[in-house]
Amino acid sequence: MRARTTLALPTLTGTLLFLFIPLVLVLYLRMPLGLAPSILLGVLLMAGHRFIARPFMLRELQRRCFWCGGAVGETPLDASTRSRDKLLQARACSRGCRDSFLAFGRFVSAVRPVVALLIFVPIAVYLANAAVRIAGGSLIPIEVARWLFKVPIAIAVGGLSVAYPLGRGMTRPPAIDFPVHNLFLLGVRNTLWVFRLVGLWWLVSWVLWLRF
Numbered sequence: 697m698r699a700r701t702t703l704a705l706p707t708l709t710g711t712l713l714f715l716f717i718p719l720v721l722v723l724y725l726r727m728p729l730g731l732a733p734s735i736l737l738g739v740l741l742m743a744g745h746r747f748i749a750r751p752f753m754l755r756e757l758q759r760r761c762f763w764c765g766g767a768v769g770e771t772p773l774d775a776s777t778r779s780r781d782k783l784l785q786a787r788a789c790s791r792g793c794r795d796s797f798l799a800f801g802r803f804v805s806a807v808r809p810v811v812a813l814l815i816f817v818p819i820a821v822y823l824a825n826a827a828v829r830i831a832g833g834s835l836i837p838i839e840v841a842r843w844l845f846k847v848p849i850a851i852a853v854g855g856l857s858v859a860y861p862l863g864r865g866m867t868r869p870p871a872i873d874f875p876v877h878n879l880f881l882l883g884v885r886n887t888l889w890v891f892r893l894v895g896l897w898w899l900v901s902w903v904l905w906l907r908f
């Protein structure tokens with residue numbers, strides 16, 4: 697009972713902090729406040745988010761399972777991994793969670809350049825295009841820019857979410873050289889479900905857009 701009550705607040709906080717990510721995506725892609733205010737607010741939230749999300753992760757790291765987001769209990773298992781040349785002292789609540797998390801870390805380490813290319817280049821191109829538009833110019837039509845953003849990211853996160861079990865057969869040390877706090881907020885397992893669903897949604901809507 698105690699474990700449940702002690703984890704209810706971190707789970708809620710983690711979920712609320714995670715919601716900033718879809719909020720930034722809505723601001724970038726739908727521009728509900730108009731072009732300039734939406735993009736500027738999105739960039740501000742994206743840049744500022746880590747200053748709240750990362751301390752949250754570091755505070756809860758020893759208490760929450762990095763894989764499932766549940767309480768680790770009295771005898772947590774070590775699931776430490778490298779993250780941007782630092783040791784991340786991740787914990788897991790069971791052997792299954794630990795093995796899945798380490799497999800994920802090995803796979804991410806193996807495909808790091810591809811994932812970085814598929815995520816960071818589209819974000820940079822999209823924001824550069826938006827900046828040109830804000831300045832009154834025109835580079836790529838907004839509709840096309842949206843797909844140049846969504847399709848590579850959908851392939852990256854969707855691919856990661858289905859292919860990470862290949863990491864079980866890898867011997868390289870696990871290393872997650874991405875903003876790892878974003879994966880902690882819901883737990884990696886739940887985040888991968890978001891990746892699967894959003895990846896599928898974006899790819900299907902892209903195919904429909906191409907056809908009609």
Ligand SMILES: [Zn+2]
Pocket residue numbers: 761762763764765766788789790793
């Ligand atoms: Zn767990």
